[in-house]
Amino acid sequence: MSHKQESAFDIIAFDADDTLWHNEIYYKQAEEKLAELLADYHPAEFVVQELFKTETRNTAAYGYGIKSFTLSMIETAIALTEEKITTEEICEIIGFGREMISADVELIPNVRETIQALSASHMLMIITKGDLLDQERKVVKSGLGDCFKHIEVVSEKTSDIYKALLSKYEIAPERFLMVGNSLKSDVLPIVAIGGAAVYIPNGTTWAHETVSDEEAQKNYYHELEDIGQLPELIKNLSNPKE
Amino acid sequence: MSHKQESAFDIIAFDADDTLWHNEIYYKQAEEKLAELLADYHPAEFVVQELFKTETRNTAAYGYGIKSFTLSMIETAIALTEEKITTEEICEIIGFGREMISADVELIPNVRETIQALSASHMLMIITKGDLLDQERKVVKSGLGDCFKHIEVVSEKTSDIYKALLSKYEIAPERFLMVGNSLKSDVLPIVAIGGAAVYIPNGTTWAHETVSDEEAQKNYYHELEDIGQLPELIKNLSNPKE
Numbered sequence: 472m473s474h475k476q477e478s479a480f481d482i483i484a485f486d487a488d489d490t491l492w493h494n495e496i497y498y499k500q501a502e503e504k505l506a507e508l509l510a511d512y513h514p515a516e517f518v519v520q521e522l523f524k525t526e527t528r529n530t531a532a533y534g535y536g537i538k539s540f541t542l543s544m545i546e547t548a549i550a551l552t553e554e555k556i557t558t559e560e561i562c563e564i565i566g567f568g569r570e571m572i573s574a575d576v577e578l579i580p581n582v583r584e585t586i587q588a589l590s591a592s593h594m595l596m597i598i599t600k601g602d603l604l605d606q607e608r609k610v611v612k613s614g615l616g617d618c619f620k621h622i623e624v625v626s627e628k629t630s631d632i633y634k635a636l637l638s639k640y641e642i643a644p645e646r647f648l649m650v651g652n653s654l655k656s657d658v659l660p661i662v663a664i665g666g667a668a669v670y671i672p673n674g675t676t677w678a679h680e681t682v683s684d685e686e687a688q689k690n691y692y693h694e695l696e697d698i699g700q701l702p703e704l705i706k707n708l709s710n711p712k713e
Numbered sequence: 714m715s716h717k718q719e720s721a722f723d724i725i726a727f728d729a730d731d732t733l734w735h736n737e738i739y740y741k742q743a744e745e746k747l748a749e750l751l752a753d754y755h756p757a758e759f760v761v762q763e764l765f766k767t768e769t770r771n772t773a774a775y776g777y778g779i780k781s782f783t784l785s786m787i788e789t790a791i792a793l794t795e796e797k798i799t800t801e802e803i804c805e806i807i808g809f810g811r812e813m814i815s816a817d818v819e820l821i822p823n824v825r826e827t828i829q830a831l832s833a834s835h836m837l838m839i840i841t842k843g844d845l846l847d848q849e850r851k852v853v854k855s856g857l858g859d860c861f862k863h864i865e866v867v868s869e870k871t872s873d874i875y876k877a878l879l880s881k882y883e884i885a886p887e888r889f890l891m892v893g894n895s896l897k898s899d900v901l902p903i904v905a906i907g908g909a910a911v912y913i914p915n916g917t918t919w920a921h922e923t924v925s926d927e928e929a930q931k932n933y934y935h936e937l938e939d940i941g942q943l944p945e946l947i948k949n950l951s952n953p954k955e
Binding site: 532533534538539541542545546549552554555556557558559561562565568569572573602603604605607621624625626639 | 774775776780781783784787788791794796797798799800801803804807810811814815844845846847849863866867868881
């Protein structure tokens with residue numbers, strides 16, 4: 472008999488933004504700067520609300536990521552000032568986006584140790600939305616690039632898209648574990664196709680990514696407070712009788 | 714003995730923009746509109762040159778695609794008018810980008826027949842740069858989505874990136890054929906790693922995609938005038954003695 476621990480999973484996939492590193496915080500900071508820039512026209516809360524509406528409307532055309540967000544900030548600023556915003560201020564908004572692109576990658580606590588440990592025993596991958604180039608840059612900046620065998624940037628995280636990925640990598644759903652901070656994107660679509668999912672909530676989940684309690688309760692998934700608890704959970708799932 | 718034709722290739726990959734469908738023409742149209750918008754400030758040729766410089770400078774931060782191009786148009790317009798451009802005109806520029814996103818996909822002659830025929834005998838894929846969402850949309854609009862087993866959107870087309878793709882799909886380089894309109898992106902990096910490549914020049918190749926004659930002559934690849942000639946070439950390469 473082998474002493475080698477058998478895992479329940481052939482591959483463990485991680486969402487990136489706000490699962491491995493902070494991301495939403497940079498969007499919030501840019502929103503605050505935009506609100507400040509438009510403070511003579513509207514209260515901050517209204518600016519943020521209108522920006523959110525513009526983003527939602529633009530997602531179909533632009534997709535996710537910083538460039539899309541920058542274009543939405545410009546559009547919102549022009550609309551909310553009735554075209555009175557100056558060209559100089561539009562340059563500032565472009566600058567908000569550029570700062571986001573060049574921002575440091577700050578890992579969430581316990582990510583480094585957990586990913587390094589799991590990469591010794593499992594094939595790891597990243598499945599994320601957003602700009603391809605931006606996500607690749609963050610993987611490099613994170614210093615964890617060598618831990619991940621594959622990086623998949625997808626336009627949406629639906630059950631169909633996950634199904635296509637599993638088929639591409641020839642992985643059975645029940646041998647696949649997805650870990651992320653969004654019930655809507657990382658957890659429910661995986662559970663729906665027979666995969667396993669771990670939900671690790673983050674303080675600043677994007678409003679686009681929320682689901683109703685009712686929707687969440689219909690589905691079974693694991694929830695952790697901290698990614699540092701993941702290796703223990705995987706061990707328990709792999710050896711349920713221990 | 715089997716009558717089934719053996720192919721020299723396990724997978725045939727196609728570049729998308731200006732190989733399968735027109736693309737550069739929409740960029741040229743947007744450039745012309747921008748030049749017209751700035752006609753009171755500078756001659757058209759100068760506007761196009763400066764836009765090209767901005768794009769080149771921005772590629773490292775923004776990557777390829779329409780959103781990146783839109784942000785570069787805005788930046789160029791602001792710089793070339795010394796911030797005198799109006800907010801209304803910036804809206805127009807955003808509109809140029811939106812028109813590109815919603816443009817029809819016009820297949821290059823003989824693409825439909827060739828792709829449909831080859832998809833019956835080969836596994837086909839697309840390897841392209843640009844915005845993920847935009848490329849996916851074009852694949853759908855092309856009506857050829859079912860012919861391609863995989864769509865890979867990459868941030869750059871270097872030998873290393875092609876090598877990583879071949880390893881991901883477990884394809885030997887000598888069993889891989891890449892078809893595209895750019896020597897720099899679709900042909901030379903493939904030849905460099907021992908793969909086969911077919912170059913099909915297009916009238917409107919982007920200035921970023923050109924290479925010197927000297928660079929091209931050092932490498933061996935096939936050149937066709939029309940994608941309709943591809944099945945015959947593949948047949949000849951698969952049965953060199955016939």
